[in-house]
Amino acid sequence: MRYISTRGEAPALSFEDVVLTGMAADGGLYVPETIPTFSQAELEAMAGLSYAEIAFRVMKPFVGGEIDDATFRHLVEDAYATFSHEAVVPLNQLSSNHFLLELFHGPTLAFKDVALQLLGRILDHFLAKRGERAVIMGATSGDTGSAAIEGCRHCDNLDIFILHPHNRVSEVQRRQMTTVLADNVFNIAIEGNFDDAQAMVKASFADQRFLKGTRLVAVNSINWARIMAQVVYYVASAVALGAPRREVSFCVPSANFGNVFAGYVASRMGLPVKQFIVATNANDILHRTLAANDFSKQALKATLAPSMDIVVSSNFERLLFEAYDRDGAAVRDLLERFQHEPTVLAEAPLARLREQFSSFSVDDATILEVIREAHARTKELLDPHTATGYRAAERVRADEVTPVITLATAHPAKFADAVFKAGIDEVPLPSHMDGLLEREERYQVLPADLEAVQAFVAAQRR
Numbered sequence: 001m002r003y004i005s006t007r008g009e010a011p012a013l014s015f016e017d018v019v020l021t022g023m024a025a026d027g028g029l030y031v032p033e034t035i036p037t038f039s040q041a042e043l044e045a046m047a048g049l050s051y052a053e054i055a056f057r058v059m060k061p062f063v064g065g066e067i068d069d070a071t072f073r074h075l076v077e078d079a080y081a082t083f084s085h086e087a088v089v090p091l092n093q094l095s096s097n098h099f100l101l102e103l104f105h106g107p108t109l110a111f112k113d114v115a116l117q118l119l120g121r122i123l124d125h126f127l128a129k130r131g132e133r134a135v136i137m138g139a140t141s142g143d144t145g146s147a148a149i150e151g152c153r154h155c156d157n158l159d160i161f162i163l164h165p166h167n168r169v170s171e172v173q174r175r176q177m178t179t180v181l182a183d184n185v186f187n188i189a190i191e192g193n194f195d196d197a198q199a200m201v202k203a204s205f206a207d208q209r210f211l212k213g214t215r216l217v218a219v220n221s222i223n224w225a226r227i228m229a230q231v232v233y234y235v236a237s238a239v240a241l242g243a244p245r246r247e248v249s250f251c252v253p254s255a256n257f258g259n260v261f262a263g264y265v266a267s268r269m270g271l272p273v274k275q276f277i278v279a280t281n282a283n284d285i286l287h288r289t290l291a292a293n294d295f296s297k298q299a300l301k302a303t304l305a306p307s308m309d310i311v312v313s314s315n316f317e318r319l320l321f322e323a324y325d326r327d328g329a330a331v332r333d334l335l336e337r338f339q340h341e342p343t344v345l346a347e348a349p350l351a352r353l354r355e356q357f358s359s360f361s362v363d364d365a366t367i368l369e370v371i372r373e374a375h376a377r378t379k380e381l382l383d384p385h386t387a388t389g390y391r392a393a394e395r396v397r398a399d400e401v402t403p404v405i406t407l408a409t410a411h412p413a414k415f416a417d418a419v420f421k422a423g424i425d426e427v428p429l430p431s432h433m434d435g436l437l438e439r440e441e442r443y444q445v446l447p448a449d450l451e452a453v454q455a456f457v458a459a460q461r462r
């Protein structure tokens with residue numbers, strides 16, 4: 001399997017290189033040169049298999065033989081053994097035709113574990129094979145950092161440095177990162193805000209000389225392996241409800257669009273998906289683009305669903321590439337204009353997107369209302385991200401006959417403050433969080449100064 005850039009100029013890469021590379025040299029994102037497909041019979045045969053077995057079958061064509069089957073199967077089984085639910089990602093029926101897909105049973109209680117538990121293991125495998133080591137650097141305002149740390153803590157060939165803004169992440173989120181005391185895990189608390197931390201990570205990727213030849217690897221959602229791992233739960237949940245003989249719809253709380261793009265890939269592989277509903281919070285660039293053809297940046301708003309607080313949706317580029325018939329030059333032109341000014345999509349690509357994608361935006365007051373209402377109606381506690389999806393699914397689903405699967409992207413205990421705000425005073429903590437508030441922490445406070453951060457990374461990596 002070869003991978004090509006959405007901007008049409010960077011060289012095609014193998015799976016191994018694409019996982020180790022991150023962004024393409026032309027500024028684009030890598031996608032498979034051809035999207036593999038499954039026959040009706042192959043999909044039918046997946047019903048009833050374990051999650052790990054479905055994962056192996058769905059991802060195998062993307063790996064393209066670059067990891068032997070026995071090894072890959074082992075990596076997949078190992079990754080999903082860290083989840084606390086027997087079904088890994090169980091389906092929970094809310095009403096006659098509305099289901100929640102619970103993606104939050106991993107070590108850090110958010111859906112990013114599904115991809116990052118596997119990505120760490122794949123990276124470690126390729127590095128061991130090459131006899132190389134690599135450094136991971138990332139900035140986080142919450143979810144991604146802890147999921148990346150949990151995914152890499154057992155990796156022999158990786159050192160991971162996660163920057164978070166000092167005193168500006170919640171205590172639970174900080175402790176999920178800083179209580180991991182593995183030798184290869186380094187938490188840096190930056191005396192600044194998230195943008196300062198992000199800017200230093202970007203500058204480090206742009207000029208890696210401070211690492212003297214050691215590779216720097218990105219684990220954000222531009223890494224193809226994260227998308228690939230997320231395709232699996234669309235297939236697993238749909239076949240559990242009767243696909244491919246029965247169509248399903250998905251509703252996805254969205255920000256950088258990595259999650260819902262994985263669903264689109266599943267549909268291109270042969271899964272019959274009637275509708276994708278893109279739910280956003282008040283940071284609604286995806287909704288404005290799909291509903292009103294307003295593809296423009298707006299100022300960041302802090303919301304009750306902070307993991308969906310974004311200005312630009314990086315993985316939307318991968319969908320644009322498909323909507324523009326894989327015309328890399330057209331995508332490059334559109335995104336260069338978008339950087340500088342409000343813009344619009346061309347008519348034909350937008351019409352193509354609207355055939356399968358609908359959208360809805362949910363503000364903070366509505367998030368609280370939905371948490372209350374869903375609890376009263378179904379006894380389920382929704383986290384504020386999942387609440388945007390719940391409302392969007394009920395408002396814009398195409399019909400009542402097709403089952404809608406709303407993706408539950410985080411456990412309510414992870415965002416308990418919003419649940420309390422909604423007037424619910426008890427949020428049970430899952431057992432693997434027991435003792436989190438008493439555990440020893442380790443982190444380094446550093447000024448928002450690029451040289452100081454790079455000197456720390458260069459000195460501490462093993």
Ligand SMILES: *Cc1c(COP(=O)(O)O)cnc(C)c1O
Pocket residue numbers: 110111112143144221253254255256257258259260307308385409410
């Ligand atoms: C990251 C995240 C999202 C957004 O996912 P994207 O792939 O960026 O669209 C939604 N909910 C939660 C809880 C998240 O952590």
